[in-house]
Amino acid sequence: xxxxxxxxxxxxxxxxxxxxxxxxxxxxxxxxxxxxxxxxxxxxxxxxxxxxxxxxxxxxxxxxxxxxxxxxxxxxxxxxxxxxxxxxxxxxxxxxxxxxxxxxxxxxxxxxxxxxxxxxxxxxxxxxxxxxxxxxxxxxxxxxxxxxxxxxxxxxxxxxxxxxxxxxxxxxxxxxxxxxxxxxxxxxxxxxxxxxxxxxxxxxxxxxxxxxxxxxxxxxxxxxxxxxxxxxxxxx
Amino acid sequence: xxxxxxxxxxxxxxxxxxxxxxxxxxxxxxxxxxxxxxxxxxxxxxxxxxxxxxxxxxxxxxxxxxxxxxxxxxxxxxxxxxxxxxxxxxxxxxxxxxxxxxxxxxxxxxxxxxxxxxxxxxxxxxxxxxxxxxxxxxxxxxxxxxxxxxxxxxxxxxxxxxxxxxxxxxxxxxxxxxxxxxxxxxxxxxxxxxxxxxxxxxxxxxxxxxxxxxxxxxxxxxxxxxxxxxxxxxxxxxxxxxxxxxxxxxxxxxxxxxxxxxxxxxxxxxxxxxxxxxxxxxxxxxxxxxxxxxxxxxxxxxxxxxxxxxxxxxxxxxxxxxxxxxxxxxxxxxxxxxxxxxxxxxxxxxxxxxxxxxxxxxxxxxxxxxxxxxxxxxxxxxxxxxxxxxxxxxxxxxxxxxxxxxxxxxxxxxxxxxxxxxxxxxxxxxxxxxxxxxxxxxxxxxxxxxxxxxxxxxxxxxxxxxxxxxxxxxxxxxxxxxxxxxxxxxxxxxxxxxxxxxxxxxxxxxxxxxxxxxxxxxxxxxxxxxxxxxxxxxxxxxxxxxxxxxxxxxxxxxxxxxxxxxxxxxxxxxxxxxxxxxxxxxxxxxxxxxxxx
Numbered sequence: 001x002x003x004x005x006x007x008x009x010x011x012x013x014x015x016x017x018x019x020x021x022x023x024x025x026x027x028x029x030x031x032x033x034x035x036x037x038x039x040x041x042x043x044x045x046x047x048x049x050x051x052x053x054x055x056x057x058x059x060x061x062x063x064x065x066x067x068x069x070x071x072x073x074x075x076x077x078x079x080x081x082x083x084x085x086x087x088x089x090x091x092x093x094x095x096x097x098x099x100x101x102x103x104x105x106x107x108x109x110x111x112x113x114x115x116x117x118x119x120x121x122x123x124x125x126x127x128x129x130x131x132x133x134x135x136x137x138x139x140x141x142x143x144x145x146x147x148x149x150x151x152x153x154x155x156x157x158x159x160x161x162x163x164x165x166x167x168x169x170x171x172x173x174x175x176x177x178x179x180x181x182x183x184x185x186x187x188x189x190x191x192x193x194x195x196x197x198x199x200x201x202x203x204x205x206x207x208x209x210x211x212x213x214x215x216x217x218x219x220x221x222x223x224x225x226x227x228x229x230x231x232x233x234x235x236x
Numbered sequence: 237x238x239x240x241x242x243x244x245x246x247x248x249x250x251x252x253x254x255x256x257x258x259x260x261x262x263x264x265x266x267x268x269x270x271x272x273x274x275x276x277x278x279x280x281x282x283x284x285x286x287x288x289x290x291x292x293x294x295x296x297x298x299x300x301x302x303x304x305x306x307x308x309x310x311x312x313x314x315x316x317x318x319x320x321x322x323x324x325x326x327x328x329x330x331x332x333x334x335x336x337x338x339x340x341x342x343x344x345x346x347x348x349x350x351x352x353x354x355x356x357x358x359x360x361x362x363x364x365x366x367x368x369x370x371x372x373x374x375x376x377x378x379x380x381x382x383x384x385x386x387x388x389x390x391x392x393x394x395x396x397x398x399x400x401x402x403x404x405x406x407x408x409x410x411x412x413x414x415x416x417x418x419x420x421x422x423x424x425x426x427x428x429x430x431x432x433x434x435x436x437x438x439x440x441x442x443x444x445x446x447x448x449x450x451x452x453x454x455x456x457x458x459x460x461x462x463x464x465x466x467x468x469x470x471x472x473x474x475x476x477x478x479x480x481x482x483x484x485x486x487x488x489x490x491x492x493x494x495x496x497x498x499x500x501x502x503x504x505x506x507x508x509x510x511x512x513x514x515x516x517x518x519x520x521x522x523x524x525x526x527x528x529x530x531x532x533x534x535x536x537x538x539x540x541x542x543x544x545x546x547x548x549x550x551x552x553x554x555x556x557x558x559x560x561x562x563x564x565x566x567x568x569x570x571x572x573x574x575x576x577x578x579x580x581x582x583x584x585x586x587x588x589x590x591x592x593x594x595x596x597x598x599x600x601x602x603x604x605x606x607x608x609x610x611x612x613x614x615x616x617x618x619x620x621x622x623x624x625x626x627x628x629x630x631x632x633x634x635x636x637x638x639x640x641x642x643x644x645x646x647x648x649x650x651x652x653x654x655x656x657x658x659x660x661x662x663x664x665x666x667x668x669x670x671x672x673x674x675x676x677x678x679x680x681x682x683x684x685x686x687x688x689x690x691x692x693x694x695x696x697x698x699x700x701x702x703x704x705x706x707x708x709x710x711x712x713x714x715x716x717x718x719x720x721x722x723x724x725x726x727x728x729x730x731x732x733x734x735x736x737x738x739x740x741x742x743x744x745x746x747x748x749x750x751x752x753x754x755x756x757x758x759x760x761x762x763x764x765x766x767x768x769x770x771x772x773x774x775x776x777x778x779x780x781x782x783x784x785x786x787x788x789x790x791x792x793x794x795x796x797x798x799x800x801x802x803x804x805x806x807x808x809x810x811x812x813x814x815x816x817x818x819x820x821x822x823x824x825x826x827x828x829x830x831x832x833x
């Protein structure tokens with residue numbers, strides 16, 4: 001059987017060496033065991049150790065290897081290499097400063113995540129044992145807590161591109177609703193106040209790019225809609 | 237090279253479960269703490285844990301810490317230290333409930349308590365019947381836990397140094413630990429982190445094997461640093477092969493699948509575990525199940541055209557149960573095995589998963605090493621917790637869900653010990669020796685100047701293949717001997733690795749070369765310790781130590797009921813006694829017995 005090859009057009013930039021970024025044409029020969037885009041990247045790196053990308057768990061739970069794959073954000077470890085039209089065009093996540101090759105500076109993304117106070121707020125003295133929560137109440141957290149902070153969503157959102165310092169973005173807002181929806185959390189009003197702003201929440205125009213790209217099949221737009229509903233109902 | 241110095245009360249290396257739990261203890265106590273991590277905290281490998289964390293809450297079935305302790309000692313094949321095991325099992329409810337208070341989204345029982353499921357080797361009434369002891373958030377327990385711990389650290393204002401790789405442990409002439417050197421990945425710059433206390437929580441090194449459930453980052457950095465600094469590594473011959481890695485891909489399928497009713501089947505569809513473990517069957521301890529699977533495959537009863545795997549079957553479970561309790565597993569099976577487990581069984585093989593050994597510690601999280609006749613003398617200023625440490629609670633074989641418990645209990649305990657020592661004034665900032673950064677700078681300079689050297693990729697591949705072949709599920713005397721020779725050869729090659737990429741900025745080639753330096757120490761420790769241990773115990777089973785009347789299961793307590801200590805200098809082994817005496821008077825020592833399930 002002839003060997004499978006994959007052609008790439010790869011975004012390359014090393015600020016230590018390159019004046020400006022460029023697109024590099026590279027072809028890689030795959031082994032039979034190579035199934036995912038990440039396998040192909042690891043194989044490429046064995047030939048050219050300067051190719052730089054983040055990766056860790058290789059099973060879609062750590063969120064390290066998010067990148068722009070043929071124009072759409074996704075995780076390299078969950079993308080079937082054979083499903084991709086060639087040449088496979090790889091770029092870093094859009095809208096964030098590029099550090100090198102496929103590695104972006106995620107400071108702004110995490111700053112927004114931290115801005116929603118991503119932790120349970122409950123000032124009652126904790127009981128001896130667990131706080132009780134019914135299975136139905138716990139069910140409300142499904143589709144919210146599974147976020148892996150890969151930034152595929154926020155970096156595919158035009159509102160985040162234009163206002164990364166002011167708009168919380170889909171990942172941060174999903175996290176905000178994860179705590180609002182938690183019956184153990186007591187800070188709903190404070191959380192809503194924190195988002196009552198022309199930019200932080202309301203820059204979401206429900207174009208649903210975030211839903212389209214989420215590798216965990218989560219729905220930030222729905223969570224954002226629920227926060228907006230709560231804003232409205234507490235106003236009336 | 238210019239080396240900046242930063243000073244802290246404590247420096248923690250690693251921000252997985254153990255590091256984050258320790259960090260909380262320090263931050264909330266007001267110590268000036270730096271947490272170094274080579275990946276953003278929520279990308280640490282704790283995130284991939286699936287099935288649950290053990291605690292005898294007794295929310296669904298009657299349970300108590302005595303039973304948990306018994307199961308853990310038995311699971312360890314009596315190599316675990318009973319003081320540390322008692323400590324861990326008694327602390328379990330406290331640390332799990334704390335996590336719930338932090339906001340961890342555990343699944344719930346109908347009456348609102350934390351949901352618990354059965355898991356391998358965990359039993360009621362000293363081995364009688366399975367018990368629901370594993371506290372779970374669907375099959376994403378590690379993810380839920382790691383995020384909850386990170387979130388709590390955000391609340392506590394913990395100071396993180398994200399994407400910094402620790403390079404070497406700093407010790408003075410008296411052996412006191414004074415901190416670490418570390419490299420910022422974005423700039424390539426090296427700094428000294430000078431501290432009164434140093435806590436290692438660097439995780440495992442499963443990447444010494446070719447087929448592993450472990451993440452790329454699991455390169456034993458803490459073990460390499462400790463070994464280079466003269467600290468011995470304990471019980472490194474004991475590696476857990478998880479029964480259910482996805483065939484071909486190695487990705488983990490939680491034991492919780494069998495906890496929810498999943499069954500292992502061989503090529504003829506037989507539930508073969510009934511023959512090997514009549515009582516607990518598919519929920520026997522991991523080493524037992526992995527060996528049974530390997531035996532089925534070796535004796536021609538495997539599945540597929542090459543009869544090289546077995547099947548994990550949950551097609552008899554309702555789709556609702558699978559979607560509710562095992563949604564992540566379904567995704568993994570579809571992604572990496574190409575099957576929907578609602579409709580078809582998942583092809584699985586035993587896969588390297590967890591290192592039972594590590595940096596020797598006591599139950600307080602203090603690193604210990606032999607000194608002046610005391611086999612467990614604390615190393616001043618040095619603490620460790622989680623998979624990189626060996627307390628030892630897992631002994632020769634870890635029970636599922638005891639790893640997440642280990643990192644919570646000992647992460648907290650190491651943190652508490654540091655806080656106590658700090659408060660009573662026992663911690664001081666000892667002066668840095670003038671050569672504090674020299675070892676790290678020499679390693680970097682060697683790498684920078686190397687020409688005509690070895691490829692990091694090729695040397696790493698050779699190491700992983702050698703370990704896979706020579707130190708696998710079953711071990712053979714001749715393969716172990718040959719393996720020692722071959723790994724020492726690979727280690728020589730690893731001294732001459734060369735990288736083409738010389739950039740200062742986010743140089744992953746440099747990082748991988750430095751990681752290989754750490755992996756190779758772990759590989760040497762593993763194969764040398766394994767070759768020397770001439771008995772079968774837990775996960776270490778040799779052909780020349782079979783099951784006999786004199787030595788049940790091949791275990792030889794007269795000669796080998798002892799911990800291995802491997803020293804890097806001279807590739808030397810020492811041994812120290814196993815602590816058979818529990819911590820308190822409230823429980824009798826669990827007496828030696830043959831292990832059956």
